[in-house]
Amino acid sequence: MKTLIRQIKALVRLSFMELWRRNDVLALVILALALMVPLSLSSPFGAAGASRYLDEAALLLIWAFSLFISLGTGARLFPPEFESRTIYPLLAKPISRGALLAGKYLGAVAASASALAIFYLLFVGCSLLRGGSLSMEVLQGFVFHLAFVALAVALALAGSLVVTPSANLTLSATALTAMFFFGRRLPDYADAVSAPLSWLVRLAYALGPHVEFFDMRQRLIHGWGGVDAVVFAAVLAYAVAYAGVCLVFAWLILKRKRF
């Protein structure tokens, strides 16, 4: 058990180092700073309710950045190991493929979560600058967003073992973005069209990653309050289950993969 913990710790540390030493995440943090701070200090058109639009813009920015970071991190867990041939010394060490997958996944989630935490701190800071207050709903929104990151990393990780890195990024980003914007409208659309298109839409709804479950933006912007405990637990359970299915799939592929 001690050996397994040390192995996982080493892999998590590696993911952190990779994410924070690559300049693209730092660039995103600087970009977020450059966009969010001036916005929070401005009062567009002197409108009293403009604060809501600024919150909406900031949260949409955070969602876009978190999608970019979690997909990028998840998709980069294995392909560079194959290309640079470091997979050989890695697998020659006394580590099982399951532990390798678990360590890499946890590392990617933890590293992406650290970047997400910085974005939320910026958001809260900007909100406070405009005279807003810190609410528990923001914390709930952050936890939901973390669950989304865990799901997105698992999806990209599973995809990285099946298709090429560019195809994986394209497919994962398309699926997640489409569900984010249109997920909640799919059942209505399925009712409005005839078979067999309606079957396909229902299948997409059943299999697709329901990113919209984790989206608390409207609640935060309009002050509608948080979701109740049962819904909160159900959404987290959905994220765990979806990520779990992706990881089991990835493990089955990795276990059989020839190097």
Next chain:
Amino acid sequence: MRIEHVSRSFGGVSAVADLTLALGRGEIMGFLGANGAGKTTTIKMIIGLVRPSSGCISVLGGDPADSAVRAKIGYMPEIAYYYPYLNARELLSFYGGLCGMDGRTVRARAGELLETVGLADAAKRPLKTYSKGMLQRAGIAQALLNDPDLLVLDEPFTGLDPLARIHFRDLMRRLREQGKTIFFSSHELGETELLCDTVAIMKGGRAVYQGPVRQLAGNGERNLERLFLDVLSKGGAA
């Protein structure tokens, strides 16, 4: 290390056929052959990355697919472009963690190994600034990190300058004196002849020669290069 009647094929293409090799404790064996002769597949089977289609491989008394056996094996690939954002000390710390070593032991061992492979002065430089030879030395250090009983090296001389080659040979001899077993593949016949106790020559997935090197030395006519050419042209035992 014992390899008995091992075969491995990929989708109907035979990579290794009926290979039998034996290597005793404290011996150095050079594994030779042209490209595509089956050397890398054999090495992958020895370190447990690939399972044989048939036959049996026993390493240090166990199955290399078993983690406990792999904990006693050190492996260096031909050329690996190790994580460019790490420095050599961090690289060894990472691999030490994978071997289940505690932080203090890894730090002590890493310092010692970086000194041994001549990377102590460059230990804090990112690996992306390393030359091919320096990456190769970092690879040797990671292979030695867990103080392995069996060292498996794939083309260890690649990228090493003459001085580094001499140091590498000295290091391998010191390890042999400590009772370590070393198995390496190479295209460098001169280096192999200087270093090895025995050689195995592969052709078309089969071992066409296995025997000692010492009897070849000083013959004048029958050095390893001549033997290699003879064996490959005849395709049978020399």
